[in-house]
Amino acid sequence: MKEGLSNEQGLSRGTKRKPDEDEILVQPPRRIRALAQDVVNKIAAGEIIVAPVHALKELIENSVDAGATMLEILVKEGGLKLLQITDNGHGINRDDLPVLCERFTTSKLKAFEDLTSIGTYGFRGEALASISHIAHLTVATRTKDSSCAWRASYADGKMAAPKAGQSAEPKACAGRIGTQITVEDLFYNIPNRRRAFRSASEEYAKILDLVGRYAIHCTNVAFSCKKHGDSTPGISVPEKANTLDRIRHVHGSSVANELIPLEISDDRWGFKAELWASNANYSVKKTTFLLFINHRAVESSAIKKAVDSLYSTFLPKGGHPFVYLSLEIEPQRVDVNVHPTKREVNFLNEEEIIGVITNEIRENLGKVDTSRTFMTQTLLPGAQVLRASVETPRREKLPTDAEPDPQLSKSIDRRPPASKQRPYENNLIRTDSRARKITSMLSTGQQSMSAQAATGGDTGLQELKYKYSDKEPTVCRLTSIKELRAEVRDNMHNELTDVFASHTFVGVVDERKRIAAIQSGVKLYLVDYGMICNEYFYQLGLTDFGNFGCIRFEPPLSLQEILNVAATQERTVAEAPEDFDWDEVVIVVRKQLINRRDMLAEYFSVEISEDGDLHAIPLMMKGYLPSMAKLPQFLLRLGPHVNWLEEKACFQSFLRELASFYVPESLPTPPPPASQTPGMEGDEGTVDKDSEDAEVHGRRLQLNRAIENVVFPAFKARLVSTRGLLKGVVEVANLKGLYRVFERC
Structure with a gap:
């Protein structure tokens, strides 16, 4: 009796039991009915x-x-x-x-x-x-x-x-x-x-x-x-507010003051876009992304992800941008009926369109003229000090008429106590420009000359003066220029670009061979700065196309006389047949340049009068002037070495010649100090200026100063290192590798 109760209790508590076949109830299928x-x-x-x-x-x-x-x-x-x-x-x-x-x-x-x-x-x-x-x-x-x-x-x-x-x-x-x-x-x-x-x-x-x-x-x-x-x-x-004012009304002035306006169009992919994107000065914890496709407020995780990825290279960690994008695509390429609330749309060539937009944003973010303020820490411990410092924009336009107003941006230099924890010696890297340079290892006379080059003191050189104009920047929409820019980006070498972006200038090693030393991380490199400059000025010509400054000649120079000087030089060095008529070359080149003076003035700031007088040549970088000794050769080469018949080839070949003109010239090795020169008398530890031409000496000091303080900082800010530059960079030392050698010793 008790066993029976036990079995019943076990079944009632859910004990698994396979039902008999005859106990299975066959359920008929449910009927399909229309909903009310x-x-x-x-x-x-x-x-x-x-x-x-x-x-x-x-x-x-x-x-x-x-x-x-x-x-x-x-x-x-x-x-x-x-x-x-x-x-x-x-x-x-x-x-x-x-x-x-x-x-x-x-x-x-x-x-x-x-x-x-x-x-x-x-x-x-x-x-x-x-x-x-x-x-x-x-x-x-x-x-x-x-x-x-x-x-x-x-x-x-x-x-x-x-x-x-x-x-x-x-x-x-x-x-x-x-x-x-x-x-x-x-x-x-x-x-x-x-x-x-x-x-x-x-x-x-x-x-x-x-x-x-x-x-x-x-x-x-x-x-x-x-x-x-x-x-x-x-x-x-309000009704009459423009787009920028509308952003200011909705999101505030802090965003509106840091926006870059862009207009993008591409006939190949059938779209055009109006875009307002924040620059590198603006950063918030969450991305504000306003997207309209054919005037519909929609969402696109692909476009938002691409924008966030792009800005991660410009903003500090955890920082995000503001972007308003109005994208108009040909209606036949868009399917608007894919979501009940019309929150999403599908369109053709999504990846290609995103690529064009992000490339345009990346290119313009690198061209914004703004000063950025950072909290800085020096190497020396001690009391807190407030110090005002002048910060210059990373890149400046080079107008030509009005005197500039000084722009000062103050930054606070707070010096906290130095950390007691020291890094391992094999990870110590050079981080401050005031640290010991390679020039401190040179002889006393060379140190003196290098110091003059760095400060500009006792050089006889006058500070360059600039005039500014109110000319608005020209937006380049030429397909040929955009294709040339894309070719540079496609040929980019990421690792070498990072080396130049994070490098510290060490010093000029050989002025004749144009070799300088830089440090990146714990590695020391020798670089051919002539080759690097050639590529950099070509890229600068592409990004600043139509917006160059001017180097004006007062009085104007005779184009005929300059070309004659170049022809005379070519007669002595060029391997040409004896009956080759250089005078005819001068006439043809002069005629070509005069006939194309309108195009040269509009795109390249080369101003030539109808009478053949040269009034101006392009100024590509503030603080650096090319060698005017190379001007005759540059003008003469514009005739046979520029393809004047095809637009893209013309721009490419002209900018290559212009970049070659701007490459620093090769200078002879400086003479030894006077005390080391046989038969010469002078103060010990000074360079005998009489043994070197005064013009060459002045140019040497000016060039060394420009290379260290202007050219290499520009490489750090804007250079896109292409694969061809690998031949001009050689690693000569690795701190960790040297420590392993010393440890074995």
Whole structure:
């Protein structure tokens, strides 16, 4: 008896038991039935109107489609209690009010093929229908031809009586031209959805973000968004504000003051874009990315990821940018009907378009003339000191007419106590420009000359003077120049680019062979700065194309005489037949340059008069002048070595010749100190200036100063090292490797 009770208790507690075959009950298949129309409508409404912000997005787009130039938005309890939008558009005809909230009723689409060329925000006719199924909807509208406004209420897609016992027909009322749509008690009949919203303030923040996006994008449309009961709006943007002012109204001046405007177009991929991107001075904890594709506010994780990846090389760790991108793509390349809320769109050649946009942003970020302020720490411990220092822009335009105003940016130099923990010796690297240089190991006379070169003292050289003009920078849209820039980027060597971007200049090793020493990390390199300069000035010519400064000659130089000097030099060194007519070469080259003087002046700042006088040549870098001894050869080579017949080849060959002209000249080895020269008397430890031509001596000092203080810092900031430069860089020492050698000893 007890065993029986035990078995029954075990079965009642869920003991597994295989049923007998005859106990299996065969269930018939369930019948397929059509859902009730009310259920279908509510399901569709739940897909389109997920939150109050989605309802407002549909209403804003309808108002803009209606030609409104003013939108007023009123919100209560995050839009769940009240969501009202008033516009001054063309309104709705009274005869269209009965079908206004029926599903798939629209004035913007007739056939399915129209989707390939749709140019409006809305087109499916589901927005108002969906709202009417999950909220109390009231519409008051008046057209230009109507003598009064008409008000109608809707429920479940149809006109309904506003109160029991009243008629559902539209009622005449007072109102201005346009439409006012009032949405009350959103999700009143879907309690689970309504309970899912955490707070009204969070929903209102989403609404402000949405209104801010459209307020920035929709030019010539005034926006105002206010919370019910507040005296001032959360967002207010005037109708006549331009894009930059709209960004300032919505996101503040701190963003607007650091934006770079860009316009990008590409016929191959069929798009054009307007873009406002923050420069390297602006950084926040979260990316602000406003994306419009064919004027629709959408999201694209691929574009956002590419932008974040791009800015990670310009901003400090954890920093993110602000980007507003309006992308217009040929309608036949875009599918707008892929998401119920139109939040996403698909378009062709996505990767290629993203590549063009990010490359343009990267290129322009490197050209911004701004000073950046950093907290700096010196090597010496001690008391805290406040010190003002002058910071110059990383790159400066070189205008030509007005005197510059001094620009000072102050930075605070706080010197905290030095850390007691010392790094391992084999990881010690040179980090301060005041540390010992290679010139300190030279003889006393060479040290004296190097010091003069660094400071400019006792050199007889005058500081270069510049004049500035008000000329606006020219935006280059030439396809040939863009292709040449792309070729440089495609040939980029990442590791070598990092070496130059993080290097410390050590010193000039050989002026005749044009060799300098640099340090990067724990490695020491010898570099052919002649080869590096050639590539750098070519890249500078591409990035600054059409925006060069001018080196003016007063009085102007005779082009004929300069070319004659070059021809005389070529006669002595060139291997040409004896009957070769150099005079004819001079005539032909002079004629070519005069005939193309307009193009040379516009693109390259080479100014030549009709009479053949040379007034100006391009100035590519402030603080550095090319050797004027190379000018005759440069002008003569412009004839046979520049392809004047093809645009791309012409620009490429001209910029190569210009870069060659700007390469520092090879100087003879400096003479030894006077005390070491047989038969010469002089103060010990001084260079005998009489044994070296004064012009060569001055040029040597000027060139050494420019190489250290101008040229190599420019390499650090802007050089894109190509694979061809690998031949000009040789690693000569590795600190860790040397320590391993010493340890074995």
